[in-house]
Each structure stands twice: as structure tokens, then as C-alpha cells.
Amino acid sequence: MSVKTADIVDSVRAMTWTGKSLRLLDQRYLPAEEKYVDLHTAVGVAEAVRNMVVRGAPAIGVTAAYGVVLAAKKAYQQDRYRWRELVETDLVILAAARPTAVNLAWALARMRDRFRFVEEDPVPVLLNEAAAIHREDIDANHRMGELGAAIIADCLNVLTHCNTGSLATGGYGTALGVIRTAFARGTLVSVFVNETRPWLQGSRLTAWECRQEQIPVTVIADSAAGALMQQGKVDAVVVGADRIAANGDVANKIGTYSLAVAARHHGLKFIVVAPCSTIDRETSCGGDIPIEDRGGGEITEFAGQNIAPAGLAAWNPVFDITPASLVDVLVTEKGVIDQPDSCKIEALFSQ
């Protein structure tokens, strides 16, 4: 069936600009409640990113871009001659919100480039730029949906991890976007999703999005992924990325590396789907990517209850590195790379 990805309508948006504020769907309450927060300051935006109101690398980038609009608005109101200097304080706060997703730094750099030569009120120009970043992210996802769906055209069932859908992006999704397109085309039958400890982005968010899109979805405990592959229940693994180093190493949600190892063992394709804004050509390899540690409490407590002896030591890196050698295919909006490496990634950017 030839379905155009751009015709598949999103039933959810992680962020919207209201005209005065940035409205975020508070993902911490999903799937139980659809609550929204309106943010009027860049500091509020940084806090929302840090506290996981919004998450997912591309969504963090788009959110930060709107955060710069709010920062510039405040700075220009404070001093219309020194606003460029004043805005930097908020940019530093935004940049520090989360360390691994490079889309944050990428979006801030693009916004900073845009206001460098603006002399008048910067808000209209910056709002245009933030909206462009938002729109381009959705367009990139549509393109990756088309490219990725062709790669999994012979897969009936796939496994994914974390949440890479509309909630994690400007709209449509990266890995989940590929899954959506493949399902709409009638090639994909169902998706398995890891619950994704400790934040449960898989069972709370991906399962919720799949339900909205009527994609049959089955949740598994993260530790069931190997058995799922062993029993032949999935034909490929499709995931997103928070940052891809120049050599193709991939930082993504903790557990991704184990999936890549298991996929290679079982002869399953391991596919990474990410826009070029997630590729960090300044970082040579995965070992140089900063990995966020959110503290042991996320593991030893659940919904305010202790689920481990009080004071137990816990290690909670929330991302891991999958070496490029375990990635079979990298799907970007600029094209698809088999067995990514530094040369192929460089060539992608010089097209």
C-alpha cells in the first residue's frame, strides 16, 4: 500500500507555542492524565526539561529553541541595548538542563547564530527560527519514516525501546515514526516495546502513542528482550538516539547497548533512526559523550515508595553507548547509511 508519511496525522504534540508562552504536555502524568503546563520563562523551560516534563532528544531541542524566545523577550524588556548580553545567562541555564541529548546544544547554537546580527526587537525573528526548527524536525521525521519503512518492509514485528514518537520530537517521531509509516503501509503487523526502566517511557508513552495510532503493541520487561529475540518473535530492533558521535557510536536510552548485542547474536537488524541534528561531528567517539546520571533514587524508589532497602547503593546512568560496529543501519533525513563509520557520516554532511 503506498501511504505518504506526511499524510499520517499526528494526534499528539509535545509542545505548542501559544502566542505568549510555551505549552508542554506534561509527560510525567501520562498515560493516566493529559495535563499541560504553560511556561513564560527560559528558567521554567530549563526546569521542565531537567524534570522530564518534556524529554526525547529532538523534543528537547525544539523546546530549548522556544526557551530562547522567552529569554530574549525578557532580556529585551529589561534593556533594549544590552539584551544580547543579558540573554546569555538564560542560555547557559538552558544548556545545562540535560547533558546527553546534543539536540539541545544544537538548537541553542542555531538560535544564537540567528540573533547575532539582529538590531531591533529580537522576538519575531527568534520565534520564526524556533518555528522553523520545529517544522524542520517534523519534516525530517516524515522523510525518515519513508526511508526507514522501506528498510523494514519485510518485517512483520519489531522491537523498540524508550519513546521516540511524537512525544519525543517536534512531531511524528523517529524510530516510532518509521514504525508508524510501516504500519500504515500494511507491512508491519505489531510492535513490541521494552517498558524502559526506570522512567517507563516504553510502557507509559510509546504504548500510549501506539494506542492512539491503533498500532498493536505489546510491552515486555526490559530483561525479556533476549528471550523475545530467541523465540523469533521480532524481525528487527528499531531505536532512536540522543547523540551520535562522528564515528557512528550511538548514545541512547540505557538498555540500547544490550539490545544491539542481543540483536547481533540473533542475526537481527539493529536500526538507528535519528535526524542530522542528533549527529555531533565535534565528538569523535562514544566514549567522549557525557552520560547523564539521574541518581539512584529513580531505581530504589517507585511512586514515592521504597522498593529496595533504605540507603542501598544504586548506579543509574540513563544512557549507554552502542558502538557503531553493532549498528546495521542508520536512517537520517539526508539518507540511509549501512554500517555507519566516520567516512560515511562525513560524506552524508558533504552531500
Ligand code: MRU
Ligand atoms: O531520558 P529520555 O526519555 O529523554 O530519553 C529519550 C531517548 O533515549 C530516546 O530514545 C532519544 O532521545 C530519541 S527520541 C526521538
